Amino acid sequence: MQRLSTSDADFAERFAAIVDDRRESDAGVSDKVAQILADVRQRGDAAVRELTETYDRHRLDWRIPASECEAAFAALAPEARDALTLAADRIRSYHAAQLPEDRDYRDEAGVRLGARWSAVDAAGLYVPGGNAAYPSSLLMNAIPAKVAGVERLVVATPTPDGVVNPLVLAAAHLCGVDEVWRIGGAQAVAALAYGTETIARVDVITGPGNAWVAEAKRQLYGVVGIDMVAGPSEILVIADGQSNPAWIAADLLSQAEHDPSSQSILITDDAAFANTVEAEVEALLGQLATGERARLSWQDYGVVIVASDLLAEAPALANRLAAEHVEISTDDPEPIFAALRHAGSVFLGRHTPEAIGDYVAGPNHVLPTGRRARFASGLSVLDFMKRTSFISLTEAALGAIGPAAVTLADIEGLPAHGTSVKVRL
């Protein structure tokens, strides 16, 4: 953990280093992933079968039947079933309100113009196996796709040694996933993108994964649609000295416990409060089952910044960081929120811990990381839809705007363009 003060002589330099620090690596898998993609594209099922035997050590049928997912849901403890259902309902409701409106109008020149949105035909969701298999992540990917109107929703998830994660199957049932396949890694992403004899190809692939999965998606960008390249999780907490230090410590560690390369940053205007939070972090680290992972993250990437004035300084720093999650723990978070330009999701006020957004608030928890909130947004129904624009001219409307098109075709040296308008005038 490093501690800075905005009044330090070297603050600008140290802060810039934090902003520029990349906690991502492609782990050198780029060439190997390219080979797997080419292999699956060419040999289909045979390639996927061999890679699954090698990496996941099983020769089971890939398809997990819907009945197994239904049974997994029925077998959940009632409390878990209710919590997942509440989360699904709230996520569905938030995303339904995101559905874009079509446009169809006639302008002053008599030209009919518009745009029509439609869902992609098929979407594939990658769900990691083992430790990182989170049912909440399946909900956050599957529900926007279903709300968008995707007819065929496919999950690919590895089952190392054939062992399934019943929570993932239960969540797939709850979300109405149409197909679940027990395959993983770059080979699963390739099978979804190119299709094989057994698995029909999809149009969009989303969902988290390890370095192989992330690199496979990156390489397939353009062959299919993908969600944003995702890096380690981040939280920036902007807290005044009246905040409860134990609450803030838990918030910081709720990101740190994801991964040793996660990042938690506190900006406060109260140096004594910063000290107390640091002590609370230490205390909580000792109690957490995830303490080892969280300690590495806090040690290597944790940052505490003491500012002289929160409202004057925190928004500018936050905009440079463009963090995935920003918490504002003050009595009136609005002035700081109004000055924030770049953030994935913002958590306003003392009773809004970030974790509430991971599970049950409703907005998506798939958010831009690694300073990408400068230009990227969280996952939404739009990631599973596309827009078709349309134009309709009467003879009179063509007469009004056609001559200008002929002039422009002419200066651009495209005579067939010009001719196609001229012959109709």
Added chain:
Amino acid sequence: MQRLSTSDADFAERFAAIVDDRRESDAGVSDKVAQILADVRQRGDAAVRELTETYDRHRLDWRIPASECEAAFAALAPEARDALTLAADRIRSYHAAQLPEDRDYRDEAGVRLGARWSAVDAAGLYVPGGNAAYPSSLLMNAIPAKVAGVERLVVATPTPDGVVNPLVLAAAHLCGVDEVWRIGGAQAVAALAYGTETIARVDVITGPGNAWVAEAKRQLYGVVGIDMVAGPSEILVIADGQSNPAWIAADLLSQAEHDPSSQSILITDDAAFANTVEAEVEALLGQLATGERARLSWQDYGVVIVASDLLAEAPALANRLAAEHVEISTDDPEPIFAALRHAGSVFLGRHTPEAIGDYVAGPNHVLPTGRRARFASGLSVLDFMKRTSFISLTEAALGAIGPAAVTLADIEGLPAHGTSVKVRL
């Protein structure tokens, strides 16, 4: 040109081959582009200077002053100035109506939820030099960025041997572009993405370019936002036998004249009409200054399909092709349009040639190619904006939905997540 009939015994097979045919190649520049990106990232201006001397053969100052753009606009023929201005006004008006609305509401559980859209800080537009420098393309990229609210809009355009294209400068002036730099190729894209001593980095890069530029953008996806990977242009014309064959021939060639790897496809239900269109294409090819390019495209990639029933067959074929441009030349295009699911932009009725959309209709002419309309949309203001979701809970609202979050954190094995909620309950 190949001709098919939906009643041919081998139609399904031949049509599938057309759908799968990829007219794109990275021209083997992937490794060289990676080297250029790394070089510019490390050495900044020095690398850009050397590459510009090598490829563009000039050592001029990179910055083209605003006064030069203004002068280029003033020097336009009045007809060209009026046509560009009409186009800009119509494009601006269509895109202004695309601006997304923010959301801010409180739901039944008392939870305040919302989403706030904002523009990226800076956008870079690549504008090709030489033959492929189209002022209309600058308009189609710059205007959505300005409408979105981008404060700093930067153009990079190569000037081989130092020669500028005055039409590009004039269009830059008309659109209010803030900086114009005479650099090109992968080195220009790298300079925009990483920044150099002279050029500040941007957040989003859009615009067409050669294989080097396209590959540079692909490799920088995630470092910055980019528009969709673009391939050769395409048009699908669905026309009944009452259409004017000379009009349809001009429409087909208006895409063919872009590039030898462009693709023009006609679907009609009238074999005699198809013959006449083919003859008109031949006649027009002989007259066009771009005839050589257009002939190669028509020869290698042109397709004429005779269907037995347009309404019954054309939409399904069109959805497989997912073409960039789809023209429907019938008296009542609505039934076919209603059945179209995948298309970049649709041109309805006999008086709506595709070229009208390239210039003055208003919708964007940057559209998904290579079957990508299955999952991608044309350029819009959204490509220059991002959405920040937000959540605000009162103590009571946290009491209502917090326990479910604790349950889910528990089953996912993330105790700090659970703690951050529990301590507040």
